[in-house]
Amino acid sequence: MDRYCVIGNPVEHSRSPWIHTRFAALTGQALDYGRRVAPLDGFAAAVEAFRAEAAARGERAGGCNVTVPFKFDAAALAQSLSERARLAQAVNTLRFDAADGRIHGDNTDGVGLVNDIERNAGVPLAGRELLLIGAGGAAAGVLGPLLDTGVRRLVVANRTVDKAVALVRRHAALALAHGTTLEAWALGEVPGSFDVVVNATASSLAGEAVPVAAGVLRPGALAVDMMYGAAAAGFMGWARAHGAVPRDGLGMLVEQAAEAFALWRGVRPPSAEVLAELRALVDAG
Ligand code: NAP
Numbered sequence: 001m002d003r004y005c006v007i008g009n010p011v012e013h014s015r016s017p018w019i020h021t022r023f024a025a026l027t028g029q030a031l032d033y034g035r036r037v038a039p040l041d042g043f044a045a046a047v048e049a050f051r052a053e054a055a056a057r058g059e060r061a062g063g064c065n066v067t068v069p070f071k072f073d074a075a076a077l078a079q080s081l082s083e084r085a086r087l088a089q090a091v092n093t094l095r096f097d098a099a100d101g102r103i104h105g106d107n108t109d110g111v112g113l114v115n116d117i118e119r120n121a122g123v124p125l126a127g128r129e130l131l132l133i134g135a136g137g138a139a140a141g142v143l144g145p146l147l148d149t150g151v152r153r154l155v156v157a158n159r160t161v162d163k164a165v166a167l168v169r170r171h172a173a174l175a176l177a178h179g180t181t182l183e184a185w186a187l188g189e190v191p192g193s194f195d196v197v198v199n200a201t202a203s204s205l206a207g208e209a210v211p212v213a214a215g216v217l218r219p220g221a222l223a224v225d226m227m228y229g230a231a232a233a234g235f236m237g238w239a240r241a242h243g244a245v246p247r248d249g250l251g252m253l254v255e256q257a258a259e260a261f262a263l264w265r266g267v268r269p270p271s272a273e274v275l276a277e278l279r280a281l282v283d284a285g
Contacts, residue, residue, distance in 0.1 A: 003054045005034045007046050008067035016065050019257045023269035043073040063095040063264050071137045078105025087144045087170060090137045093260040106263060109138060110145025112256025120251045123222050125149035131216055132156050134200035135163035138226055143167060147174050153181040157212060161186040187211045193218045199225045204234045214242040225249055229282055250282060251275055
């Protein structure tokens with residue numbers, strides 16, 4: 001039995017154990033997936049303890065997912081990084097190499113978001129104009145994969161504009177390679193309107209208003225909040241009220257997990273089926 005877990009603080013709310021347990025059942029993979037809380041200054045020690053406990057039981061730790069606030073610690077801990085994790089400077093998936101135990105870091109958040117938008121919501125991104133609100137770990141994780149879709153224009157807007165500028169600078173070469181116009185703006189100054197708006201801020205968690213003007217939404221725009229459940233309600237209501245199509249972050253959550261599962265196990269799980277099951281579970285409260 002190979003062992004996996006999600007490490008965060010807090011982590012009790014995480015749906016990852018449920019998602020990966022369903023993936024394992026549906027693909028016939030023998031694995032156990034749990035959750036572990038780490039002290040704020042103890043991420044590396046928590047990873048080490050997880051691996052040591054599995055070894056002491058004669059089992060193998062295959063990897064872990066990493067959530068708030070440890071995605072930057074995970075990038076520092078990894079001994080090698082995928083290109084998308086290097087650009088993001090943030091890691092949400094660690095894989096422990098079976099042969100030599102080395103720690104490889106990846107970031108599956110971006111591919112999860114892109115797969116949810118393109119496959120699940122049926123909105124191809126090539127040639128579109130997209131607004132990404134936020135410049136924290138979540139926004140950093142998705143910017144590279146969003147550029148890889150061939151969007152025509154991508155604007156990053158953040159409360160602290162310097163963070164948006166830094167993120168855009170780091171991705172300038174990738175944007176140039178794709179012929180994408182990539183810009184950084186302050187929240188209240190975003191010029192123009194967009195086909196797709198993605199909220200990667202924690203503003204809805206804080207119960208605060210949507211931090212951009214409704215004019216950013218073109219009629220029928222897709223408006224995605226990375227949150228789900230009650231935390232996404234404010235953004236979803238705002239989008240609906242202004243003629244956009246709202247979408248929460250549940251699909252991204254399942255799709256980023258599917259990418260991590262494929263990285264660990266070499267098998268792609270049926271993510272659409274698991275998303276439908278999880279949606280029913282969340283809707284039932
Ligand atoms: P983070 O690194 O702490 O960044 C927080 C971001 O939110 C920053 O851009 C921050 O702006 C902005 N922000 C916070 N409060 C705000 C407010 N009141 N008004 C405007 N902007 C505000 O957090 P993160 O890791 O990026 O995560 C962001 C959210 O995405 C989290 O709630 C997380 O749960 C969610 N997420 C979901 C998925 C999924 O699979 N669905 C995956 C990853 C993350 P400043 O820079 O100005 O502080």
